[in-house]
């Protein structure tokens with residue numbers, strides 16, 4: 001919401017060149033790079049530090065993203081601890097099809113759970129670099145983003161006092177449910193959306209992975225997936241009706257469906273464990289265009305959502321943050337505005353590549369259980385082409401690993 005009278009608010013805070021709303025992968029990466037370049041910033045986060053360091057979500061980082069973090073000195077923990085993955089496996093009609101995407105593309109994934117990455121980034125920004133981050137702030141509001149003097153106000157959690165920070169730029173990194181996107185004035189940006197019409201039951205099991213790679217179960221009862229998160233934790237997904245209630249999925253039903261949908265000749269049986277997360281995601285994607293208005297720049301899930309079909313969201317969030325950081329550093333050092341003006345277009349090229357791949361992949365995974373023989377036939381054709389055509393395999397591998405450099409030269 002844009003407040004037309006920000007001067008009515010107390011201005012008890014020193015001015016900051018950049019205010020970053022949200023301390024997820026996007027906000028924290030941006031904050032670290034700005035801090036290194038001596039561009040002042042304040043990070044405002046609605047949750048506590050403990051909460052964001054434990055929130056389970058993504059786990060797969062594409063190699064280009066890791067190399068980019070490494071160049072900024074932000075990948076030490078990751079490179080020390082994250083195993084790499086080079087293959088995925090499709091299980092279709094009781095058969096296993098190994099897909100060695102690293103052999104084809106030359107690039108691999110790093111398996112590093114999002115809470116570990118967030119923990120590393122917070123520690124580096126707040127504890128090592130002494131950066132300003134304020135947790136558990138309430139009622140964040142953006143003001144005057146269409147002017148050269150925007151500001152952000154919030155309620156201090158300890159005192160209950162309303163505070164305002166004047167700035168040059170606001171970075172909206174507050175995810176899918178934040179306030180930044182809602183601050184865009186109607187008619188100046190457009191949100192396009194795709195609903196898949198299916199749900200995924202997202203599960204975390206306290207159990208070691210049952211395969212050395214990601215497993216996609218393409219089954220007439222619905223899609224299922226297995227993804228390592230760590231030596232003792234594995235993420236599973238089960239396709240379910242949209243809006244389904246996790247209560248409809250007692251543990252016995254979950255494991256029975258997982259065994260059925262992921263079974264294949266010669267595959268090791270799944271190792272069961274306590275289910276520590278069980279939530280239904282209504283699978284949808286959206287994109288805000290442009291990703292900026294006035295002095296507000298959106299990054300990550302605030303600007304675009306990709307359903308976790310090919311593990312793209314965190315990677316896109318990092319890509320935006322790195323581009324925005326470069327543009328802001330140039331602006332604050334020399335007044336150069338080209339990077340900021342081109343920011344949205346540069347991000348959107350990769351965003352749309354990933355959206356297109358996600359939609360293509362979703363149809364391959366969901367078509368066979370759609371009840372529509374036409375969609376099921378198309379999905380079978382896609383799978384056969386993937387398994388038997390080197391050209392199709394190369395195209396899939398390139399999109400799956402997202403193997404282009406930051407800035408997307410295509």
Ligand SMILES: Cc1cc2nc3c(=O)[nH]c(=O)nc-3n(C[C@H](O)[C@H](O)[C@H](O)COP(=O)(O)OP(=O)(O)OC[C@H]3O[C@@H](n4cnc5c(N)ncnc54)[C@H](O)[C@@H]3O)c2cc1C
Nearest residue numbers: 022024025026046058059174175300301311312313314315
């Ligand atoms: C179950 C699941 C599995 C996933 N798996 C993968 C995967 O394997 N690979 C992958 O790449 N992606 C995956 N994703 C997507 C990935 O988690 C997101 O794309 C990523 O978290 C986006 O980062 P972000 O920084 O943009 O937003 P977020 O991580 O959502 O961070 C936004 C931050 O803003 C804070 N915030 C919100 N509102 C406010 C406010 N009003 N004021 C201040 N702060 C606020 C939030 O508390 C949060 O800390 C998955 C997502 C889910 C849900």
